[in-house]
Amino acid sequence: MRKRGKTSITLLLVTIAVIAGCSPGPEPIEYGAVKCDHCKMLIMDRKFGSELVTVKGKVYKFDAVECLAEFMLDSSVTAANTHSLWVSDFEPPHEFLIAEKAFYLQSERIKSPMGLGLSAYSSAERADEFRRKYGGKVLSFEQMLDYVRASRE
Ligand SMILES: [Zn+2]
Numbered sequence: 001m002r003k004r005g006k007t008s009i010t011l012l013l014v015t016i017a018v019i020a021g022c023s024p025g026p027e028p029i030e031y032g033a034v035k036c037d038h039c040k041m042l043i044m045d046r047k048f049g050s051e052l053v054t055v056k057g058k059v060y061k062f063d064a065v066e067c068l069a070e071f072m073l074d075s076s077v078t079a080a081n082t083h084s085l086w087v088s089d090f091e092p093p094h095e096f097l098i099a100e101k102a103f104y105l106q107s108e109r110i111k112s113p114m115g116l117g118l119s120a121y122s123s124a125e126r127a128d129e130f131r132r133k134y135g136g137k138v139l140s141f142e143q144m145l146d147y148v149r150a151s152r153e
Contacts, residue, residue, distance in 0.1 A: 107136025
């Protein structure tokens with residue numbers, strides 16, 4: 001029991017060090033309690049939560065992949081000031097994936113919060129598996145941005 005307590009304290013200190021900004025990174029989204037920094041709607045669904053972390057460590061949170069994409073396309077934070085981009089894995093436990101390395105499925109049959117039907121996966125194989133189930137098209141990060149850009153025109 002004592003030993004376990006010590007481990008928890010160590011873990012807590014490490015967590016605090018990370019939050020204190022030793023290096024910028026994603027932070028957990030308080031689902032149902034924070035609003036999307038793009039569309040201002042409450043972030044509700046773990047399958048789609050996304051983040052942009054600035055080089056100074058500020059974290060912008062989004063309810064959907066498309067809101068992260070729109071935020072980028074608006075140059076709300078310049079590329080030079082962007083540290084990293086994160087999207088949630090559509091598959092449980094919905095871990096954060098590095099957005100540029102993730103694969104995306106655009107499918108009308110997956111209802112994303114902002115209606116473009118975008119979901120993110122850890123690999124092309126996983127995305128393709130869901131494509132077989134839901135239909136649609138597997139996209140790279142760049143192709144996903146192009147898709148969102150085209151949807152605005
Ligand atoms: Zn949004």
